[in-house]
Amino acid sequence: MEITDIIVWIGSGSVVASVLIAWLKKFIKEKVKPRYGDLGIVIFLSIISIVVALGYWNWQFIPKEVLTTAAIVAGWAMLIYQALWKAIIQKAILGKLDKDEQ
Numbered sequence: 723m724e725i726t727d728i729i730v731w732i733g734s735g736s737v738v739a740s741v742l743i744a745w746l747k748k749f750i751k752e753k754v755k756p757r758y759g760d761l762g763i764v765i766f767l768s769i770i771s772i773v774v775a776l777g778y779w780n781w782q783f784i785p786k787e788v789l790t791t792a793a794i795v796a797g798w799a800m801l802i803y804q805a806l807w808k809a810i811i812q813k814a815i816l817g818k819l820d821k822d823e824q
């Protein structure tokens with residue numbers, strides 16, 4: 723593995739992870755906690771961890787080229803969505819702030 727592959731993997735993974743964590747927090751706060759309480763959160767996170775573990779196990783069977791390309795595409799897609807759409811267009815140009823989303 724080359725140093726550029728490592729940098730791309732870390733950069734793309736960081737963007738994807740931050741967006742996924744933000745989405746999970748929002749989903750748990752809006753959908754799971756009000757309906758099922760703390761036990762629902764534990765069950766939901768257990769299901770997510772099982773899915774992630776199965777995904778990681780299957781990850782080893784996918785060729786490196788496919789994984790690198792998928793990480794680059796996913797990272798740029800999340801970056802474009804978060805930076806360009808949410809931060810610049812919605813907040814700066816249209817003037818919609820986080821308090822407007824509640």
